Amino acid sequence: MINRTSHLVSVRLLSYRDLTTSPRLRKSVSSATSFTPNYAFHNEFPDAFGKDVVSKSISNDESQIIKISQIIQHPDTATTTTTTTTTTTTTTPISKRKLPKPRNIISIADYFSGNSHHLHHVFYSNLIHAKTKKAAKVENKKFVDLKIMKLTSGSGGNGAVSFFRDNLTTAGPPDGGDGGNGGNIYINVVDRNLNSLHYLQKRYVAKSGSPGKGGQLDGKNGEDVIIDIPLGTVIRWIPDPTVFKKHVSKKEGDSLDDVYMELELDMDYDKNNIQLSRQGYKPGEGWIFKEHDEEYYQSRDFFQELNDKVTKYDEEIEFEESQQDQFPILGMDCDRVTSKPLLLLHGGKGGLGNMHFLTANVRNPRFCKIGRPGITAHFLLELKLIADLGLVGLPNAGKSSLLRAISRAKPRVGHWEFTTLQPTIGTIQHRIDSDPFTVADIPGIIKGASENKGMGLDFLRHIERSRGLVFVVSLESDDPVADLQILIDEVGEERMKDKKVLVVATKADLSTEGENYQSLKQVLDTKHNGWKIVPVCAPRGENIDQCLELMSEVARK
Ligand SMILES: Nc1nc2c(ncn2[C@@H]2O[C@H](COP(=O)(O)OP(=O)(O)OP(=O)(O)O)[C@@H](O)[C@H]2O)c(=O)[nH]1
Numbered sequence: 298m299i300n301r302t303s304h305l306v307s308v309r310l311l312s313y314r315d316l317t318t319s320p321r322l323r324k325s326v327s328s329a330t331s332f333t334p335n336y337a338f339h340n341e342f343p344d345a346f347g348k349d350v351v352s353k354s355i356s357n358d359e360s361q362i363i364k365i366s367q368i369i370q371h372p373d374t375a376t377t378t379t380t381t382t383t384t385t386t387t388t389t390p391i392s393k394r395k396l397p398k399p400r401n402i403i404s405i406a407d408y409f410s411g412n413s414h415h416l417h418h419v420f421y422s423n424l425i426h427a428k429t430k431k432a433a434k435v436e437n438k439k440f441v442d443l444k445i446m447k448l449t450s451g452s453g454g455n456g457a458v459s460f461f462r463d464n465l466t467t468a469g470p471p472d473g474g475d476g477g478n479g480g481n482i483y484i485n486v487v488d489r490n491l492n493s494l495h496y497l498q499k500r501y502v503a504k505s506g507s508p509g510k511g512g513q514l515d516g517k518n519g520e521d522v523i524i525d526i527p528l529g530t531v532i533r534w535i536p537d538p539t540v541f542k543k544h545v546s547k548k549e550g551d552s553l554d555d556v557y558m559e560l561e562l563d564m565d566y567d568k569n570n571i572q573l574s575r576q577g578y579k580p581g582e583g584w585i586f587k588e589h590d591e592e593y594y595q596s597r598d599f600f601q602e603l604n605d606k607v608t609k610y611d612e613e614i615e616f617e618e619s620q621q622d623q624f625p626i627l628g629m630d631c632d633r634v635t636s637k638p639l640l641l642l643h644g645g646k647g648g649l650g651n652m653h654f655l656t657a658n659v660r661n662p663r664f665c666k667i668g669r670p671g672i673t674a675h676f677l678l679e680l681k682l683i684a685d686l687g688l689v690g691l692p693n694a695g696k697s698s699l700l701r702a703i704s705r706a707k708p709r710v711g712h713w714e715f716t717t718l719q720p721t722i723g724t725i726q727h728r729i730d731s732d733p734f735t736v737a738d739i740p741g742i743i744k745g746a747s748e749n750k751g752m753g754l755d756f757l758r759h760i761e762r763s764r765g766l767v768f769v770v771s772l773e774s775d776d777p778v779a780d781l782q783i784l785i786d787e788v789g790e791e792r793m794k795d796k797k798v799l800v801v802a803t804k805a806d807l808s809t810e811g812e813n814y815q816s817l818k819q820v821l822d823t824k825h826n827g828w829k830i831v832p833v834c835a836p837r838g839e840n841i842d843q844c845l846e847l848m849s850e851v852a853r854k
């Protein structure tokens with residue numbers, strides 16, 4: 298017997314806004330998490346279709362299974378004052394509050410591996426401004442790299458109650474067919490230069506299966522939904538965003554960093570998957586009775602006997618569901634084009650028709666089973682553009698001008714800061730006999746970007762997968778060495794490891810004595826062994842050839 302409650306585990310959202318005022322407490326909570334998202338682990342795509350389960354094994358021995366069947370409001374936070382709730386609330390001093398076991402607490406930001414500033418914005422516009430102009434503005438943006446989708450697979454159709462009849466037989470054997478299965482939700486990873494997620498809908502619902510019919514006819518299966526996802530998207534399961542509502546406020550500086558999820562871990566089950574919940578009926582339940590009511594049947598021995606068998610059948614279905622209704626905790630990295638669509642959410646199985654219930658004791662079963670329900674789950678899609686090289690520089694350094702000079706891409710150039718607000722990718726065919734490579738121009742980075750100053754570091758996700766970084770430094774600057782240091786500090790070692798680096802010194806025409814270039818070169822030679830540097834003047838196309846030569850070197854495997 299499958300014990301349902303054995304893996305019923307919960308996620309609780311905690312809003313310890315007060316906690317954040319105490320850095321020490323906060324630190325102790327966040328440092329206690331054992332969760333380290335690592336995209337390197339899920340490069341393997343399963344080749345599953347139809348009945349197979351789409352789930353990936355992520356060989357991270359450290360990671361623990363996180364089973365999520367329900368989202369429960371944490372009893373402590375239910376009474377915590379949040380700025381968006383209007384109900385009367387009481388605040389308990391931190392010391393008196395029962396802190397949940399630290400090892401299971403993870404901040405929402407950690408769960409989504411940083412990047413919470415932009416994420417906050419997405420959640421916020423999804424929820425608070427659900428119907429306002431501001432939300433529409435966010436929605437209608439042509440470049441969208443984060444998107445929340447609510448997906449629902451179809452429910453199974455109900456079984457039928459029917460009896461065979463013809464000229465000679467008035468009441469023949471039962472012949473009610475089964476309900477059709479609910480539609481599945483598939484995803485298809487495509488590479489059609491879909492460099493944005495804006496075209497995706499927020500909501501997809503697969504059709505339910507049709508009910509069974511007389512004459513042993515099974516119902517039609519519900520129509521599937523196939524969603525095209527651009528290459529380079531990471532799909533992650535998220536709890537229902539409406540649960541975040543209370544915890545996400547409009548206040549400046551407020552972010553999802555302050556919202557925690559408590560994940561209850563169940564070590565007995567598969568270690569890498571989230572258990573999605575399907576609110577199906579319990580084994581032995583879910584009957585449709587036609588003639589008499591349930592009570593009548595439940596009191597009959599013949600029905601009890603039959604139901605014992607059906608219960609076993611239901612248990613098997615439930616077990617099958619628990620196996621297939623899973624999703625990798627670290628998300629799914631759509632980094633290669635799929636040959637066949639991948640099954641994301643299974644539809645519910647159709648209910649049994651009465652033809653199955655003919656036994657020695659039951660000659661005219663006037664009952665059948667209802668279909669199993671579909672699943673509703675929320676997913677966050679994060680698009681990470683894939684370019685071989687990423688241009689990283691302070692605002693106005695000349696990144697966009699450089700991309701214009703080296704490729705046919707036409708990013709906007711302006712003499713003010715933050716001209717570029719969204720990434721552009723240019724393709725470069727340097728020589729006829731060499732492989733082309735791509736270069737991404739992203740918004741400028743300023744000092745403090747890692748603390749969300751300026752445009753923050755959100756855009757760095759687009760160069761996360763690139764093979765090399767190109768630091769773009771303007772020679773017009775008073776201190777290019779300090780500028781370069783800012784870039785290095787903000788990007789951080791973690792993102793730079795395993796990446797080749799090239800420094801392009803722009804605006805070489807404006808640096809009269811060449812002093813700035815010399816001092817930069819000296820620093821690279823002494824401090825950053827192996828980084829090459831090239832001076833250019835992009836608008837005039839000076840030294841661009843040499844720059845391309847070095848770039849293709851860095852872009853090469
Ligand atoms: N003289 C000279 N001006 C340049 C050169 N490269 C860029 N500029 C100018 O510098 C200004 C900024 O150039 P952009 O290419 O928009 O700079 P950016 O780094 O993309 O700036 P953001 O997108 O705001 O981060 C523009 O007015 C360009 O015309 C150069 O080599 N020489």
Ligand SMILES: [Mg+2]
Binds near residue numbers: 696708709
């Ligand atoms: Mg620019």
